[in-house]
Amino acid sequence: MPDTTTDAPRVPLVGWGRTAPTIAALTPVHDDDDVRAAVLAASGRGVVARGLARSYGDAAQNAGGTVLDMTAAARVLHADLETGLVDVEAGVSLDELMNQFVPQGFFVPVTPGTRLVTVGGAIAADIHGKNHHVAGSFSQHVRWIDLLTADGQVRRISPGSDAELFWATAGGMGLTGVILRAQVQMKAIESSRCLVDTDRTEDLDSLMTLLTETDHLYEYSVAWIDTLAKGRRMGRSVVTRGRFARLDELPAKRRADPLKYHGSVKASVPDVFPPGLLNLATVAAFNELWYRKAPKRKRDQLQSIPTFFHPLDAVGGWNRIYGPRGFVQYQVTVPFGQEEAMREVLDRLSSFGTASFLAVLKRFGPGNPGMLSYPSPGWTLALDIPVMKGLAGLLDSLDEVVIAAGGRTYLAKDSRVRPETFEKMYDRLDDFRAVRKRVDPEGVFTSDLARRLAL
């Protein structure tokens, strides 16, 4: 039996963290027929779709099987500039949507810390952004999805039509089928500039208090924590919050072209970063500088979209700075009222002495019916950690703290959680499995992530 029935090249694939490479037949697909052919021809090792590969772990890998490269089908099919509804192919990126629609007065409804993700990936991971506390996650702005299921049929699903399949697909990590197209509700903006307030807080308590008391005043909100600050200063952070400026809030010289937008990658990290260059000393120096240079309190500063939303996108391939062994991102959420658990997680990560840059802390709003959708009301913390000795055991023990607090981990970031641990985090996992069994009884759609976690 051949390994795969396509003649696509078998290539090593990794996620953004550049860990655990596996080999798959990477198959470019341009239209529905390409996808259908690849799905129906799949070997016993199955199929999964891959977009811009910004998942940190193994979500878009499929060892020994087929991986569909969705980035070739990346057209905007229809746009209604009255309502802001756009119909797009799954491979279109949020970057492309911004390039096309910001100058026409529309922003993406939700953006993560990078705009280099596809719409298909945004739905599959049900991504969230700085506006989760007011706008929810990406799938809540999706009106319908065209999903190619294991039988080769294309089904148009929505919250009103096969809601079960829609909410298994939203956050379902590509395991219900291949997302071909979607309709996305864009957000109307008057200008491409954000009005940003910056606050510095000296420790975790004051940070959490500040966010709890005043987050509702802002559409977008996020805090960056210095993970290397210990003891009394643990959790010292810089909070940036804001909203899009109205036309009348722009300085006169910008009013002529209020929607001017230019998102671009300014520089790239070379692929020769030696291991160990980022050590406690260099990272601590960076974090100190970053904290000191932030204003203690600043109001109504005008910032561009890239500066406010996607500071890291200015540097192409920044994931290379962690060296050849790669890195993981630990992102977990715990419900409101479990602040002590979050403190313990942060405290133990700080004491472990990983040379981590900044951690991101944010308050989530209400969750949605997505069976594996990550956001739920509470605090979410995310930080990058280079692969190092002892990390596996540390993160396993932090998972226990998170479970005890009723929290969970984010599949789009995960590359190492244990299956038994994951089972305890998502109480709708069995519902998800039931939907998968209905639409994919043979288990055609699978991935390294699905195998690792026995999803």
Added chain:
Amino acid sequence: MIDALGSPSSLLLVGGTSDIAVATARRYLAERPLRIVLAARDTPRRGVVADELKAAGGTVEVVDFDADDASSPARMVAAAAAGGDVDVAVVAFGLLGDADQLRTEPAAVAQLAQVNYVAPTVVGTELANLMRRQGHGVIVALSSVAGERPRASNFVYGSTKAGLDAFYSGLADSLVGSGVSVLVVRPGFVRSKMTEGIDDAPLATTPEAVAEAIVAGIRKGRHTVWVPGAMRWVMSGLRHTPRAVFRKLPI
């Protein structure tokens, strides 16, 4: 799957009752539960080891394997793969043999070559085929410093390990780009049931130390590990020692 931090979900132990194989399983189980396939002859000890590893938190499957039976490797690997992907396979079976007997008895030499060289190469080929299809996996082969430069006191054993070592080192290179990697482990004298009743050699080590080196080697993506690490330099020295001198060394 082996995760981002090098923790596997399944472990196949070929020669599953060997002390090093058991120590490797225990080392992994100390971190996380995982699926363990014990491939070994149907002996009472196999049952005892299976129970021990279950008690330590493993999900244990038992599969028949006999290094003297030419058809055994294919059946064993297929049976091990039936329960899911094999993430890490440890080829840990082997015999030390009786040096005096091996000096004069051809049948004993043929038997040792079968168990220590022929069978491991067949198993290695079956495992490589399986893991190529999987698109991922790590094969760990237990070589020995004795293969680095065979000495008069146990050269038959040394020669089988030299052959095994050459096979797996070459296999490693042939698998580049397949998603599969090979870790060749070269321990010195290991205090175990294989060496019971023999006096310690210099730099003697333990099955636990070998297991630690295997787990760390897989985490770091190594292709060769020596246990203890200093053995590498000792053997490098011995390898370059003139024969006239080497022959007279009390080793």
